[in-house]
Amino acid sequence: MSALVSLRNLRVSFDGQAALRGIDLDVAAGEAVGLVGESGCGKSVTWLAALGLLPGKARVTGSATLQGQELLGTAPATLDRVRGGRIAMIFQDPASSLNPVIRIGRQVEEALRLHRGMRGAAARAEAKRLFDQVGIPDAARRLDAWPHELSGGQNQRVMIAIALAGRPELLVADEPTTALDVTIQAQILTLLQDLRRDTGMALVLISHDLGVVADSCDRVCVMYAGRIVEQAPVARLFAAPTHPYTRGLLGALPPLDGPRRRLAAIGGSVPEPWAMPRGCAFAPRCAERSPACDLAVPDAVHLASGHQAACIRATAMDLLKETVAA
Amino acid sequence: MTPMLEAKGLVRRYAMRRGLMGRSVEVRAVDGVSLSVERGRTLGLVGESGCGKSTTGRLVLGLEAPDAGSVAFQDKPMPPAGTPAWRALRSRMQMVFQDPLGALDRRLPIGAQVQEPLDIHAIGEAKDRPARAIEALRAVGLRPDQAARYPHELSGGQRQRAVLARALATEPALLVCDEPISALDVSIQAQVMNLLMEQQERLGLGILFISHDLRAVRQVSHRVAVMYLGTIVEEGEPDAVLHDPAHPYAQALVSAIPHPGRTGNRIVLQGDPPNPADRPTGCAFHPRCPVATAFCAREAPVLKPRNSDGRLVACHVAQGDVAPAVTQRAA
Amino acid sequence: MIRFLGSRLLRAAITIVMVVTFAFVVLRLSGDPAQIIMGADAPPEAVDAFRAAWGLDRPVWIQYFHYFGAILQGDLGRSMRDGRDAIVLVAERIPATLALTLPALAIKVGLGIPAGITAALHRNSFIDRAVMMLAVAGFTVPSFVLGLLLVLVFAVQLGWLPSGGQDSWRHAILPIITLGIGGAAVLARFTRSAMLEVLGQPYIRTASAKGVPWRAVVWGHALPNAAIPTVTIVGFMVGSLIAGAVVVESVFSWPGVGRLLVVAVANRDLAVVQCILLLVAMTMVTSNLIVDLLYGLLDPRLRNQPKRAAGIA
Numbered sequence: 001m002s003a004l005v006s007l008r009n010l011r012v013s014f015d016g017q018a019a020l021r022g023i024d025l026d027v028a029a030g031e032a033v034g035l036v037g038e039s040g041c042g043k044s045v046t047w048l049a050a051l052g053l054l055p056g057k058a059r060v061t062g063s064a065t066l067q068g069q070e071l072l073g074t075a076p077a078t079l080d081r082v083r084g085g086r087i088a089m090i091f092q093d094p095a096s097s098l099n100p101v102i103r104i105g106r107q108v109e110e111a112l113r114l115h116r117g118m119r120g121a122a123a124r125a126e127a128k129r130l131f132d133q134v135g136i137p138d139a140a141r142r143l144d145a146w147p148h149e150l151s152g153g154q155n156q157r158v159m160i161a162i163a164l165a166g167r168p169e170l171l172v173a174d175e176p177t178t179a180l181d182v183t184i185q186a187q188i189l190t191l192l193q194d195l196r197r198d199t200g201m202a203l204v205l206i207s208h209d210l211g212v213v214a215d216s217c218d219r220v221c222v223m224y225a226g227r228i229v230e231q232a233p234v235a236r237l238f239a240a241p242t243h244p245y246t247r248g249l250l251g252a253l254p255p256l257d258g259p260r261r262r263l264a265a266i267g268g269s270v271p272e273p274w275a276m277p278r279g280c281a282f283a284p285r286c287a288e289r290s291p292a293c294d295l296a297v298p299d300a301v302h303l304a305s306g307h308q309a310a311c312i313r314a315t316a317m318d319l320l321k322e323t324v325a326a
Numbered sequence: 327m328t329p330m331l332e333a334k335g336l337v338r339r340y341a342m343r344r345g346l347m348g349r350s351v352e353v354r355a356v357d358g359v360s361l362s363v364e365r366g367r368t369l370g371l372v373g374e375s376g377c378g379k380s381t382t383g384r385l386v387l388g389l390e391a392p393d394a395g396s397v398a399f400q401d402k403p404m405p406p407a408g409t410p411a412w413r414a415l416r417s418r419m420q421m422v423f424q425d426p427l428g429a430l431d432r433r434l435p436i437g438a439q440v441q442e443p444l445d446i447h448a449i450g451e452a453k454d455r456p457a458r459a460i461e462a463l464r465a466v467g468l469r470p471d472q473a474a475r476y477p478h479e480l481s482g483g484q485r486q487r488a489v490l491a492r493a494l495a496t497e498p499a500l501l502v503c504d505e506p507i508s509a510l511d512v513s514i515q516a517q518v519m520n521l522l523m524e525q526q527e528r529l530g531l532g533i534l535f536i537s538h539d540l541r542a543v544r545q546v547s548h549r550v551a552v553m554y555l556g557t558i559v560e561e562g563e564p565d566a567v568l569h570d571p572a573h574p575y576a577q578a579l580v581s582a583i584p585h586p587g588r589t590g591n592r593i594v595l596q597g598d599p600p601n602p603a604d605r606p607t608g609c610a611f612h613p614r615c616p617v618a619t620a621f622c623a624r625e626a627p628v629l630k631p632r633n634s635d636g637r638l639v640a641c642h643v644a645q646g647d648v649a650p651a652v653t654q655r656a657a
Numbered sequence: 658m659i660r661f662l663g664s665r666l667l668r669a670a671i672t673i674v675m676v677v678t679f680a681f682v683v684l685r686l687s688g689d690p691a692q693i694i695m696g697a698d699a700p701p702e703a704v705d706a707f708r709a710a711w712g713l714d715r716p717v718w719i720q721y722f723h724y725f726g727a728i729l730q731g732d733l734g735r736s737m738r739d740g741r742d743a744i745v746l747v748a749e750r751i752p753a754t755l756a757l758t759l760p761a762l763a764i765k766v767g768l769g770i771p772a773g774i775t776a777a778l779h780r781n782s783f784i785d786r787a788v789m790m791l792a793v794a795g796f797t798v799p800s801f802v803l804g805l806l807l808v809l810v811f812a813v814q815l816g817w818l819p820s821g822g823q824d825s826w827r828h829a830i831l832p833i834i835t836l837g838i839g840g841a842a843v844l845a846r847f848t849r850s851a852m853l854e855v856l857g858q859p860y861i862r863t864a865s866a867k868g869v870p871w872r873a874v875v876w877g878h879a880l881p882n883a884a885i886p887t888v889t890i891v892g893f894m895v896g897s898l899i900a901g902a903v904v905v906e907s908v909f910s911w912p913g914v915g916r917l918l919v920v921a922v923a924n925r926d927l928a929v930v931q932c933i934l935l936l937v938a939m940t941m942v943t944s945n946l947i948v949d950l951l952y953g954l955l956d957p958r959l960r961n962q963p964k965r966a967a968g969i970a
Contacts, residue, residue, distance in 0.1 A: 038511035039482075053865055076871060084868035091859055091866075099860040100958060101881045110877075111867045146957040151598040162867055181374035182538055183595045186582035190594050208512060211584030252516035254545035256568060256585060262523070263545065265516035269481040 002067075004029045004169055004202055005050070005087070010062040012042070012049045012226075017273040019045050021226035021281075022062070024300070027170060032196060032203040034213030034234070036249070037223035040270060043206045046223075047172045051087060052079050085115040088163035092175040094155035098147040104158045105131075105143025108165055115166035130161040135191060153184035160191065170202040171195075177212060189216055210249055214238060219306065222246045225270055225281035228300070232307035242309040245282045280311070288313055328401060329362035330532045331419075331500055335395035336360070336385050338378075342603055353603045355381040357556035358395070360629075361534075363500065366526060368533040370547030370564065372540055372579065374599045378556040379536045383502045386534060387419055388412060400499065417447040420493035424505035426485035430477040436488040437463065437473025443496050462495040463488070465528070466521055483514035487521065494525055502534045507542060519545055540583050544568055552576045555600050555610040558629055561638040572632060572639040574615045609642070617643050617650035665949060669942040676938040677728070680931050681721055689713075690925035694737055711737055724931075733935065734928030736921075743928040747914060747936060751899065753823065754906070754913030757832050758898045764837025765844050765894055770887065772841070773848025778875065780853060788845060795842025804835040804908040821910040832909040836902060840894055847890050851883040858882070885955050892948030896941040900933065 003026035012020035020042040027033050035043045048054045050064035050071055064071045066082060074082075083089075091097045099107060108127040112118040118126055124143065131139035134157040147155055156176060163171055173192060177185035193216055196203050207213050213220050214234055221231040222245065230243040241247045251264030268285040277283055279294035286293065292312055300308040338356040356378040363369045363386075373379045384390045386397050388404040397404040399419065405411035423429045431439055441459035444450060450458055460470045466487040477485055486506065493501060503522070507515040523546060526533060537543050543550050544564040551561040552573065560573040571577040581593040597614045600606070609627050612618035622642055629640040642648045684690075691707045692699075708714045712723065727734060733744045776788040798806075811831060812820035819828050855861065856879055864878045865871070894901070903915035910916070914933060921929035953959050 038513065048862075051866065053862055080868045080870050082868070083866055089866040091863065093859060097859045097863045099864065099878050099882070101885075101956060102878070110869065114868050148958045153598055159863070162863075166868065181599050182540075182582045183374060183578055184599065185584070186578075186592050186594050189584070190592065209584060210512070215584045249512055252513045254516075254519070254541040256541060256544065256583065257565070260545060263516035263520055265520055266513035267517075269483055269514065270511075 003027060004031075004067060006063070006065045007046065007050060008063040008065075010046060010049060010064060011060070012045050012054065013059045014057060018276065019058075019226055019273060020049065021276075021297075023226075023228060025221060025228065025231075027202050027204060029169060030196075030200050030202050031219065032205065032217040034217035034220040035204060035206045035223060036208065036210055036213050036220060038208060038270060040225075041223040042226040043223050044174050047089065047174065047204065047206070051083055051089065051172075053083075053089075081115070084111055084163070084168070085166040086168055087170045087172060088166060088168035089172040089174065090156070090159045090163050090176050093179045094152055094159050095147065095179075097159055098155055100147055103144050104147060104150070104155075105145075108143075108158070108162050111162050111165035127161070127165075130164055131158075133164065133195075134158075134161045135187075136161070151184075152180050153187060156180065156184075156188055157191070160188075160195070164195065164199070167199070168201055170204065172204045172206070174206045175208065176205070178208070185212070192216060210253060222249065225276065226273075227281065227297070227310065229282065229311070230307075230309040231300075232304075236304065236307055240307075242303060242307070242314045243282075243311045244286045244288055244313075246309075248285075329364045330400055331363040331386060331534075332398045333362070333382075333386050333395065334360045334398075336382065336392045336397070337394035338381050338385055338390065339393050351603045354556050354605065355602055356385060356392070359385075359553070359556070359558055360395075361386070361551060361558065361561075363532040363534055365499070365532050366530045367549070368526065368535050368547045370543035370550040371534060371536045371553060372538065372543050372550060373553035374538060376555075376599055376602055377553040378602070379553050380504050382553070383421070383504050383534060383536050387421055387500075387502055388415065389421075414447070417443060417449065417496035418498050419500040419502070420496065420498045422486075422489055422493050422501065422503045422506045424509050426482065426489045426509070427477055429489050430485060432477055435474050435476055436468075436480070436491075440473070440488065440492045440495050443492060447496055449496055459491075459495060462491040465494065465525070466491045467517075481514075482510050483517055486510060486514075486518050490518070490521065490525070494529065494531075497529055498531070500532045500534070502536070504536045505538070506535075508537070508539065515542065522546055540568065540579060552579065555602060555605060557610065557640065558638075559611065559640045561629070566635075566637065572637050572644040573611075573641045574617055574643065575611050609640075611641075619643070619648050619651045621648050665946055669946065672942055673935065673938045676934055677725070677931055678721075680934045681724065681927070684922070684925055684927050684930055685717060685720070690737055690927060693925050724927075728935070733932045736929050737926050738921075738924055738929075743932040746929055747917065747932050750912065750914045750917050753911065754899060754902055754915065756829055757836060757902050757905065757911060757913060760829070760833045761836035761840065761902075762894055762898065764833065765840035766891060768837065769841035769844025770848050772845040774852055774875075774880070774883075776845065776849045777852035777856065785849075789849070792842040792845045795838050796846070798839075800835055800839055800904050801908050803838065804832070804905055807831045807835055808908075821908075823912055828909075828911075832902070832905045832911055835905050835908070844887070844890055844894075848883065848887050851886045852879060855879045855882045881955065885952065888948055888951050888955065892944045892951070895947075896944035897937075899940050900937040 005027045007023050007025040010020055010023040011018065023046050035046070037043045045054065049058065049060045052071065054060065060072055062072070066086060071079065071082060098104065105124065105127050108130060109123040112123045112126055127143055128139045131142060136142050136154060136157050150158065177188050180188060189212065192203060205213055205217055217234055219231065220234050220237045221228045222243065223229065224245050230237070230246045237246065238250070241250055248264065248266040252266060254263060266285050271277060271281055271284065277294065279296055280298050283289045283293040298310045298312045300310045301314055302308050303314065336356050336359045337354065340353045340355055341350045342353045359382050361369060371379045371382065381390070385392050388397060388407060391407060399415065405415065430436065437459050440462050441455050444455045444458060460473055463473055464470060468484060468487050468491065472480070480488065507518050510518060519542060522533065525531060535543060535546050547564050549561065550564045550567050551558045552567065552575065553559065554575050560567060560571065560576045567576060568580055571580045578593045578595045593616065595614045600610060606613050608623045608625050609618065612622040615622065625642070627640045627642050627645070629638050631637065632639050632645060639645065643650045691704045691713055695704050695707055712720060724734065735741060736743050736746055772788050776785040779785050808820045808831060811818045818830055822828050861874060861878060864874045869878065899914055900918070902913055903918060906913045906915035907919055918930065918933045921933070
């Protein structure tokens with residue numbers, strides 16, 4: 001199966017400081033991939049870089065292809081057709097992601113005009129249909145509302161309607177529910193799942209919350225300090241987390257049942273970009289650190305079908321386990 | 327034994343103006359909340375934005391005066407704000423906010439900021455205070471040499487530790503934490519929760535832990551109260567409320583917790599979080615409630631023990647007073 | 658809306674009363690108009706007669722109330738110098754002033770706003786630095802210095818343009834440029850920072866992410882938002898159309914309202930000074946009111962917010 005989007009050795013630096021240190025990632029058509037990590041790990045930067053949305057001072061190298069077409073360094077006109085047309089993106093804070101001085105209907109119609117050549121009454125009718133599709137009540141009247149008149153959840157639905165306007169093959173949702181209340185988060189996640197089922201588009205869900213990703217994705221990539229440290233099908237990641245960081249993240253999540261124990265917090269904090277260790281970036285916080293960890297950045301090791309981890313100890317341990325199993 | 331902190335029937339109203347030219351509307355942010363916190367115990371207060379949980383936190387600290395109701399701390403009523411007695415109480419009750427960077431003074435090293443409450447309340451000998459400040463930093467897992475650091479030189483988790491060190495320096499009896507971990511990364515959240523529980527054990531702290539995160543609340547609390555639109559709708563042991571929520575709102579909250587390997591369907595509530603300026607009649611939750619009846623729209627339920635197990639719940643249906651409405655709405 | 662306008666008008670009225678009172682107090686306490694107008698060696702009887710004729714012999718607070726009562730009836734008084742109605746004297750000068758300030762306003766807006774936008778769009782580039790350097794120079798150099806510099810270069814050295822007077826349109830060029838440059842510099846800096854602020858907003862990223870070409874992002878998404886703060890400054894400039902040229906008119910001996918004000922203050926010609934101040938206060942207040950209304954037009958968030966729908970299906 002060839003990938004819809006392929007990132008190869010994607011690197012980003014700001015003012016000489018690396019934010020992304022070599023991302024390799026494939027997203028297949030119709031697939032839902034979760035990207036998990038803590039703030040500053042580069043999970044948003046990855047997709048902003050691929051779509052050319054980073055500020056001018058960012059240096060981006062590597063490759064990001066959409067069905068074989070290179071996106072990095074492409075002519076703006078080409079990129080504008082991809083953005084919103086083939087890859088759409090929604091963001092964390094829906095209230096400030098919509099233009100405050102433009103009626104929400106017009107913001108949807110703008111995307112319809114750009115990507116589907118629709119204007120006037122046709123665009124308005126389609127915008128109304130999109131509002132209905134994303135569950136905005138009283139859609140016809142809401143077309144003329146301003147962003148500030150809507151709640152955060154409703155604004156996020158408007159953002160999703162804008163994203164759907166270009167009939168994208170991939171929707172990148174960057175922390176789409178972080179700014180929302182718990183019950184509204186559930187609404188938006190359910191909506192995203194329904195839309196993916198109905199339209200067949202692929203979904204990249206960026207989140208700091210393993211639970212959110214687990215709920216809505218087929219495959220999860222865990223990022224740390226600008227690299228993917230582990231990726232696996234979602235069930236496998238939770239059943240057999242291999243990278244110590246992934247295990248740490250799961251251990252830090254307070255359980256919902258069972259006896260209450262002290263949480264297995266990961267000590268220390270993420271290394272600063274200017275003080276990145278030479279070897280494994282997680283080594284300074286890792287309980288299983290060995291001298292070998294500091295020698296070089298560990299490569300991703302294939303562990304099982306679709307399961308890779310970038311940890312030198314993972315190899316030995318899991319190969320052994322698989323050998324025993326065989 | 328009477329609880330260390332007891333709040334009864336707290337009400338707080340605000341006048342809110344809509345827009346530039348709008349007329350003002352009365353908003354009841356807190357509408358009859360009673361709660362108590364015991365020594366060495368944590369009460370978790372859960373709810374969504376605008377439910378009045380933060381206002382409740384400020385009311386029990388005496389930072390705001392309630393329009394009705396009373397707060398008693400260690401068996402004495404809360405003195406009026408600004409009086410010497412009220413000021414003296416500040417060292418006994420402390421608050422920790424969501425944003426540690428905003429809570430710290432950017433221009434002062436954290437050591438000085440931790441020492442400040444000791445100076446203000448004249449705790450201990452002046453010459454011993456720097457050492458006590460260092461001790462407070464050490465207790466929350468910061469190194470003595472970090473006392474000389476400025477807030478921006480610390481990571482988010484370290485800043486929240488510094489805030490906690492400052493709050494605990496006066497060895498308070500009560501700590502009100504308003505979303506103390508929501509701005510932090512998952513791994514750091516765990517550090518701060520562990521730290522809170524350690525300090526509670528060390529100092530016998532009573533904690534009011536305000537959060538929207540049920541997972542975190544279960545982890546640190548001995549009791550949990552769920553708030554909706556200014557009132558407590560359910561209260562009980564964390565595991566009881568989490569595993570068998572009685573109030574339909576609590577049920578929805580619990581089912582909305584995202585977690586790996588979920589079994590069963592998520593209850594997706596319709597509609598937006600309610601607007602306190604536009605409070606529905608009867609039970610405030612009825613417009614979003616999957617089982618609400620016509621009676622719920624008329625009569626507001628009161629928080630009282632359920633017959634079966636004594637769980638405190640404010641819901642006509644959960645109390646068995648009315649039969650649940652049949653609905654196809656639940657997704 | 659009516660309530661909003663009402664409160665604005667009330668505030669405007671209070672502002673005007675304060676300005677008029679302030680002018681009265683300062684002018685009446687800083688010198689004796691009779692002595693100044695009649696001359697130092699005028700006979701005391703003549704000075705006394707002048708005082709009696711103009712009511713200057715009555716207590717100050719009675720003069721104040723008389724003056725105020727007259728204003729309320731639309732009578733702005735007569736010039737003590739030549740006895741003509743103050744309002745006529747001032748009105749005669751307004752066209753001359755507008756002949757300077759209106760073209761200058763066009764320069765401010767036409768030069769300042771595009772320069773600010775260009776600088777913001779090329780942030781930290783050579784263009785940005787050049788524009789900002791010129792802007793800093795433009796508003797740090799006082800207008801009388803700039804005016805004299807221009808006179809030195811274009812009138813004295815090159816002899817291309819006259820240095821003062823009001824005989825032809827050529828006389829207006831230097832004062833207009835002097836007035837325009839300072840304002841353009843202020844506006845450029847202000848527009849640049851407003852634009853930079855807007856360009857950093859998430860909705861600009863959203864627009865790019867949905868495939869809006871960059872030009873359209875700037876014109877359709879950024880500018881309407883950046884216009885909101887910029888309107889304040891332009892409004893202020895409109896408000897100073899009448900009296901913003903005092904210094905420049907003096908430098909170029911241009912017979913406008915500003916020159917009249919300078920002469921009237923020197924003469925303690927109370928009615929004329931107050932008439933001008935009243936006019937200035939009224940233009941200021943009116944332009945502020947217009948700015949407020951424009952805000953409502955440009956920014957939907959400031960309009961009367963309809964009740965947020967509960968959104969229940």
